[in-house]
Amino acid sequence: MMRGAPTAATARAAESSVEIVSGERLLRAVVHLPSHEPPRAALVFVHPFAEEKKCSHRVFVEMARAAAVAGCAALRFDFSGCGDSSGTFPEADLGAWRRDLRAAFRYARERLGAKRLGLLGLRLGAALAAELAEEELELACLALWEPVVEGERYLTLTMRRSVMRRRLTAHEGGVELDEEGEEEDEAAEIDFDGYLVSREMQEQIAEVDLLDEPKAYPGPTLVLNLSGRAKVSPAMAKLASQYVSGEALPVRQEPIWSTVGLVDAGPTIGATMSWLTRALGV
Amino acid sequence: MSDAALRERVKELVVECLFLDVAPSSINDDDNLMEVHGVDSVNLFEIVVALEEDYGISFEDEDFDVETFSTVTSIAALVERKQAEA
Incomplete structure (x- = not known):
């Protein structure tokens, strides 16, 4: 074997549990690091709401691992009141979740060693990621999976x-x-x-209204429309058109946010990785 | 839209929302969609949303019962009724 060639073991990304402080809350998160350093980029994953988070958990894990194998670090965290993070769900509100997302973003910027940071969100998580992108105009990329637009x-x-x-x-x-x-x-x-x-x-x-006005975020933006339909829905097309570098893609994918049990998310992950390769060169 | 065209559109939506690898025309009008094609509440929801978007109608909670959504014929009848009410 050629010295330095990646083996199955070395190609596997390292994963570790971390804690992120968000005000008085402690957020639990998982960091996926690629086998080589520094990461070419880092993605912060923003999970969807309530039952949709539970249904899509495994897909996020698989996407984060795919990104790490491609050299892109990933940070998956639980909002306050969700998963292993502190707080309770009935106490949760979007104000706290927006603070949580900023805290996770800061953590990624300061601790993951990547010069370029991106956001990847699903459903309501995508809406929150889109909001943050309007504040973080230096963001390297923004991936919105079936975002909640209204x-x-x-x-x-x-x-x-x-x-x-x-x-x-x-x-x-x-x-x-x-x-x-x-x-x-x-x-x-x-x-x-x-x-x-x-x-x-x-x-x-x-x-929440993502369709209200043109967006300031200038970087590469992917709007993935996940459904059985072959074309992008009018709402998703309109959202993508509001970004300077927006692109809407239809992906033939069953609803990963509402399907109980294992889902083959290959189409979604494949489309996202292809786009990341173009957008970031990972 | 004719009754036949409406039924064909419902069949197309069933194929799209269930990710079936069959031609829409292979679905019989009176097939029980849950028993024959495995329609469940998750993909039925997707069909409902698509029907609302395509036909500019709105379903009410009381519309959702097993019988109303059991076949292409019964779904098409509901869509026609909603269009008439609109």
Whole structure:
């Protein structure tokens, strides 16, 4: 074997658990480092909301590992009240999550040894990543996987999906809706498939609107539209057009954020890695 | 849109949302989508959203029951009813 050639062992990225301080909260995170140093770039992963985080966890792990093997460090962290981070989910609000994301971004900048930093987000996480990109104009790249573009519609659809699931599985022993369960609109908290979401969080999510105006972030921006359709949806196309260097791609991929069980995320990861290669040269 | 065209569009959406490698025309109008093609609440949700976007209609919570979404025929009937109400 040629000296210095990567073997299966050396090509494997190193992974370690770290803690990130965000105000009074402690965020748990995992760092994926490539086998050679310094990393060519680093990506901060921004996870989606509630059940969508759980469903997509494995896909994020696989994407982070693929990035690390290609020489790009990755930081996956849990927002306050999620995963292993401190706090509780019902206490969570988007203000705290925005602070968490900034703390994770600072950590990546100061600790991962990469000169170029990018953001990769899914669903509501993509919306938060897009917001941060408007502040961090030096960002090397921005990857948005099926971003939530209109928070109010996102809330409506998420609640409806929950209702559909309960109604359609009631005949299989699922939970029947009672009148009280269908009158949650005025409650202080709503139940998102078992996640109690505060009224404040609902209002903050409803205010999310990525389509409102042209974006200042000038760097390479990828909008991945994940669905069974062959063409990009009008909303995703419009979002990409608002970026100076925006590109929307359709990826034939089942919904990785709502599918329970293992999902072959190869199409999504493959499309993202190809784009990263073009955008960052990783 | 004719009734036949609507049914074909529903079949196309079933194929797209279930990632089936079959021609839409191979789905029979009265196939039980859950039993024959494995439709579940996750991909049914995707079909519903696509129908709303394509036809400019809006479903209500009470529309979602097993019978209404059991076949191409029953889904097309619901879409027609919603279009008439709009």
